[in-house]
Structure formats: structure tokens, C-alpha cells
Amino acid sequence: MITPQQTAQPEQEKRLAARAALRWVRSGMLVGLGSGSTAAFFIAALGESIRQSDLQVQATATSLASEALAQQAGIPLVEPRRGLRFDLTVDGADELDAQLRLVKGGGGALLREKVLATASDYLLIVADSSKVVTQLGRFPLPLEVVPFALPWVLDAVAALGGAPVLRSMKNDSMEAARSDQNNFLVDCHFEAVPEPERLALHLQGIPGIVEHGLFLGLAQAAVVARGAEVLVLQPGKEPVAAASFSIPL
Template sequence: MSASSSASLQNQEKHLAATTALRWVRDGMTLGLGSGSTAALFIRELGERVRAGLRIQATATSQASEDLAREVGIPLLEPRRGLRFDLTVDGADELDAQLCLIKGGGGALLREKVLATASDYLLIVADSSKAVAQLGHFPLPLEVVPFALPWVLDAVAALGGAPVVRADKQKAGELAKSDQGNLLVDCHFEVITTPVELARQLQSIPGVVEQGLFLGLARAAVVAQGGQAWVWRAGLEPAAADSFAALP
């Protein structure tokens, strides 16, 4: 398959996953809106439903997603005490059969994890390229306080993570920063055999604001492969999304 054909298929899968996720949305819900290309497609589709009369409110995991939600007419909520989300729909950089995730490739991992933990139901949307047998090939992101960066790099290197400080793709010579003004570090572990232990080790490093392992948070994932969307749930065989008329 040519590169252009592969990219076209991937885009089709992303759109299928995003539109399938709308089956989980109900009138009156409070939603968390994820970040990334597949989540952006979901936000656009959700905006169409809102313009057609769907009543929901939402909070976004990134400034880019917030701007898009506002553009398509989704009513937005500011963070406040007691606010919880009926459903958050977000993407992933990698996911395995137990719904362990690597997230943060777009730099929004802190806000993504905040909303995920404030949600009653986290639904992941992904194309087939994000599904892996074992986490680790995709670099694991960290959000790091700038002052602590040298010591964080030393600590991650000692864990075998081959850390690389992320450069800003839009501003030559500058480092990438999160919406909170923190630096982003990509850790190249290649294979993560004990994600729970690694998450604990990374989170214990002073200066690491958040790490991109999302464990025990996702309730389900919609994974599109070719022309079929599948619902993944931990410990269960994937099921065709067409068999779910309501939130499982």
C-alpha cells in the first residue's frame, strides 16, 4: 500500500471511530473533550449534533480543543469544584488489550488525565495503528517543571528511558511547552513490561508534573479497522460496535 493510500485509510478509520463514539452521547450529558486528530473529528461531529438540538455541556483537555469546541458551537464549562463528567471522549497514542494507554503525544497529558479522573466513563477513540500488543514503542511523554528539567532527565536516563526534550515544531530553536507552560520530555523505553511500576517511578521524580501512562482509567475504546468499528473492553473480546445501541 502506498503512503498516500495508507494515510487515507487511517483518516477514514479515525472518522469512523469518532462518529461511532457519538452513540455513547446522551442528551443532558456533561462531557470531557479530548485532544488530538481523532478527538477533533469527534468534536466537529458533536458540534453538528448540538446545532441540531442536542443539549450538552463540555470542558476541553487542551486550548486547541477548547477553541474548536467554541468554533462549532459546543457550550463550554469552566473548571469548578464538584464538576464531574458523564463521559469523556479522547484519543490515545497507544493502547493495549487491557486498555492501558500512552497519551500525551500532543502535549496535553496533564489536562487529559485531570478530566479522565474526573469522569464517570472514559471512552477512547482510535484508528487501528494505535492498537499494540505491548506499550512502549511510542515515546512516553512527561510534563516537567522547567527548573527541574536537568534532574528529571538524569532520573529518567537512570530508568533506561533515553529522554529527549521536545522541540517546538512551530518555533525554530524553542522548546515545546504545554498549555500550562511546562516542558515536554519524550522517553524512549521501546518496551514497557511493567507499566504500573514505571508509572509509579516516573511520578515520584520531583519536577514531573504528570506522566503519559493512563492505567485503569479507560472503560472502553472504539478502535476502527478498515470499515469496521470495534468496541474494546479490558478482559473481553472485541465486539462489533454495531451491536451496541447504548452505552455498554
């Protein structure tokens, strides 16, 4: 079992996990591209693989930022359309537990990330070792909220013990951060989420919450780097070395 730990080389771990995820990609696939720093390393590695080999894939990105990175990397992009299913989506996570229940949305792309995860046959998470936790909740749980509904959403989440905070722009201004859909982002400080499924049901019932950052029952596997070691996690199973993992795709 991987235990949570801090590392002096998180960026190197992210790179290792992202590059290991390339083993899941096969020519002809339609790939979902996640958002965040680790997903960015995967996008760069995928673009490099396309340029240096005969790998042929098409992709859709979960955020405008990832879309721009994919275009720079030379990855062919397709627009959303009816009937579109992804063979594989590779995305990061802010937290993941032994059952591969996830907290996502630290970068504000939780809605599009969940749309692509749900439209994918296989969701692969890439992460550094600090993202592995024994219980979800240490990382603030993101919500995407319709601006008009914000006061009532804050009241409802506070009643659940979530200590909600409206996210502001990273430039330290008082301006509220917004998603790619121009909705507000709210961070909920539950500290511990012992029953993620129960909390998800409560949040889904609050009018004005467009999406929450609990991703439950969606990930088939996670590639996690710990130092120089890269492991594959699956729900309820012991970790396996990524180099020897038998990819079921």
C-alpha cells in the same frame, strides 16, 4: 483480537471511530473533550449533532486547541469548578493495549487529559487501528516537566532506561515545546514498557514531573476503526461490533 496494522486510510478510520462515539452521548450530559486529531473529529461531529438535533450537552476541553474547536463547533463550554464530574469524556490515545492501558500526551495535553479522565464517570477512547499495540512503549512516553527541574528529571529518567529527549517546537526551531501550563514536554524512548504500573510508580516519585503519559485503569472502552469496521474494546474482553454494542451509560 485486533492486531497492530498500518492503514492507507488513517484519517477515514479516525472519522469512523469519532462518529461511532456519538452513540455514547445523551442529552443533558456533561462531556469532557479530548485533544488530538481523532478527538478533533469527535468535537466536529458532536457540534454537528448539536446543530442538527435537539441534543443538549455542556463540555470542558482538555486543551486550548480543543476548546477553540469546541467554540467553533458551537458546543457550550463550562469552566472547571469544585464538584464538577463528567458523565463522559471522549479522548484519543497514542497507544492502547488489550487491557486498555494507554500512552497519551503526544499532543502535549497529558496533564489536562488525565485531570478530566480522572474526573469522569466514563472514559471512552477513540482511535484508528494503528494505535492498538500488543505492548506499550513503541510510541515515546510523554512527560510534563517543571522547567527548573528539567536537568534532574532527565538524569532520573535516563537511569530508568528512558532515553529522554526535550521536545522542540514543530517548526524545527531550537525552542522547547511547552504545555498549556507553560511546562516543558519530554519524550521518553523506552521502546518497550512490559510493566506499565511499575514504571508509573517510578515516574510519580521523581520530583519535577508534573504528569506522565501512562493512563492506567481509566478507560472503560475504546472505539477502534479498522478499515470500514468499527469495534468496541473493553479490558480483557473480545472486541464487539460498535453497532451492536450495548452502551451501559
